[in-house]
Amino acid sequence: MKYVYQEIEMPDDYEGRVVITLIKALSDKIKSKRAILYIHGYVDYFFQDHLAAAVLENGYGFFALELRKYGHSFLPNQHFNYCRSMREYDKDITCAINEILTSGYQDVVLLGHSTGGLLVSLYAAKGTLRGKVAAVVLNSPFLEFNTSVLKKLLIPVVSSFSRLFPYLAKKNELSPFYGESIHISMRGEWNYDLILKPVDGVPLYLAWLRAVSRAQRRVKKGLDIKVPVLVLSSNYSFHPRKWSEDIHYADIVLQVKDIEKYMVCLGPQVTYHMIPGGIHDLFLSRKPVRERALQQVFEWLKTVNR
Numbered sequence: 001m002k003y004v005y006q007e008i009e010m011p012d013d014y015e016g017r018v019v020i021t022l023i024k025a026l027s028d029k030i031k032s033k034r035a036i037l038y039i040h041g042y043v044d045y046f047f048q049d050h051l052a053a054a055v056l057e058n059g060y061g062f063f064a065l066e067l068r069k070y071g072h073s074f075l076p077n078q079h080f081n082y083c084r085s086m087r088e089y090d091k092d093i094t095c096a097i098n099e100i101l102t103s104g105y106q107d108v109v110l111l112g113h114s115t116g117g118l119l120v121s122l123y124a125a126k127g128t129l130r131g132k133v134a135a136v137v138l139n140s141p142f143l144e145f146n147t148s149v150l151k152k153l154l155i156p157v158v159s160s161f162s163r164l165f166p167y168l169a170k171k172n173e174l175s176p177f178y179g180e181s182i183h184i185s186m187r188g189e190w191n192y193d194l195i196l197k198p199v200d201g202v203p204l205y206l207a208w209l210r211a212v213s214r215a216q217r218r219v220k221k222g223l224d225i226k227v228p229v230l231v232l233s234s235n236y237s238f239h240p241r242k243w244s245e246d247i248h249y250a251d252i253v254l255q256v257k258d259i260e261k262y263m264v265c266l267g268p269q270v271t272y273h274m275i276p277g278g279i280h281d282l283f284l285s286r287k288p289v290r291e292r293a294l295q296q297v298f299e300w301l302k303t304v305n306r
Contacts, residue, residue, distance in 0.1 A: 001049045002026040008095055010068065013088070016077040020092045021066040022099055027056040033106040034134060034305075035061035037096060041114030041142070041281070043081060043174065043201050045071025047192040051283050051294075058298045061105055065096045067119075071196050079167060084207045086215040089119050094128045107134040109301065113281055114253070117141025118215055121266055125223035135304045136229045136266075137297055139282050140251060142212070143219055143265075144258035146237070147173075159210035172201035174253070177240050181247045182284050190284055216262075225267030230300045232293055233259045234278035249289075253280040271300060 003023050010018040023046055036055050040046055046064035055062040066073045067089055069082050083089070097108055110133055112120035117138040124136045145152055161168055179199030182188035186199075234251040256274070263270055275293045278285045282293040 001052055003052075005072065006099070007072070008099070010091060010095065013068075014084070015079065015082075017075055018068050018078075019073050019075065020068055020095060021072040022096050023064040023066065024103075025052040025056055025062040027062075029056050029059065030061050031059035032061070033104070034109060035063055035100050035105040035107075036109045036111050036137075037093075037100060038062070038064040039093070039110065039112045039116035039120055040064070040066065040070065041112075041116050043197060044113070044116075045193070045196045047190070047197075048283055050290075054294045054298070058301075060109070060301075061100070063096065063100055063108075065092060067092050074196075079205065081202050082167075082205055082208060083211050084162070084166065085211050086119060086122060090123060090127055093119070093123050097129045097132055101129075101132060107132045109133075109135045109137060109304075111137040111139065111297075112141065113139040113283075115142045115212070118143065118212070118219070121219060121223060121225065121229075122215060124225045124227060124229075125267075130226075133227055135227050135301065136225060137300075138229065138231045138263075139293075140233050140254055140278075140280050141231065141259060141263070142254060143216060143262040144255065145213075145216075146253065146255045146258065155209060155213050159206045159213060162205070162207035162210050166207055167205060168207075169203035169205045172204040174201035175240065176200055177243060177247050178252055178280060180243070181252075181279065182281075187243075187248075188284075219265050220262060222265050223267060225269075227267075228269040228271070228300075228304050229263075229266050230297065231259065231263045231266070231270060231272045232275055232278075232282055232296060233272075234280070234282065235274040235276045248279065248286060249277040251278065251280045273300075 110120035
């Protein structure tokens with residue numbers, strides 16, 4: 001795959017200089033005036049060449065956005081993967097959509113994974129250029145924390161300390177088994193940068209925790225997204241205590257039942273497909289599974305194009 005990486009200067013924030021990175025896949029196969037804009041999840045960046053290739057094969061333009069403080073957009077003056085509000089990313093997405101429209105596309109499909117799924121849901125409901133969003137595709141969206149009822153109740157209390165101590169953090173509880181299951185140097189098949197996407201995650205900033213919690217509460221109140229929404233998830237979740245081959249066939253990051261429960265809050269036009277044997281990032285699942293997930297996306301998009 002050939003790409004153009006565009007670094008875009010954004011207005012400074014509370015940490016100083018800010019940039020975002022818009023990645024465009026180059027192809028002569030594009031037949032549509034519609035582009036798909038992919039937005040990654042937490043502790044993540046764009047490396048999924050096969051996703052871009054599938055989008056181009058189906059005639060759409062493909063762009064990926066690496067948000068401020070993530071991936072190639074991270075700067076030395078910043079805290080990695082840090083934010084104080086999910087609203088900070090509205091400007092990033094608006095800027096990316098503007099660039100896509102300027103390059104000749106008429107509208108976009110927002111495709112978000114995990115935290116990116118939460119972000120594009122919020123944007124499709126209230127974002128500045130939501131009128132240019134034709135549809136939304138959510139790959140295992142982060143609509144609820146995967147933890148005990150007690151810890152869920154404590155999150156707003158604990159995370160409120162970030163208002164006094166903005167960089168207060170704790171050790172991330174992200175399971176290392178997920179990274180182990182996907183990286184080629186361990187038990188997976190994907191070769192990505194372990195600095196940009198570390199197996200052990202990053203420090204869990206309470207400010208980020210508070211930002212996500214508040215965003216999820218907005219979802220639960222009802223977003224009323226006006227365009228069609230496709231939600232994809234695995235069919236199975238569990239918490240592994242030791243390595244098991246089952247990890248290759250389940251979502252060990254989020255709870256599938258939470259996705260089922262809260263997706264109804266997104267809007268009146270929600271379609272849901274479970275992908276048996278899918279992992280958290282469905283497009284990184286074993287080949288037959290990820291191909292099934294991609295097939296569901298493009299079959300659904302044909303109905304949206306009518």
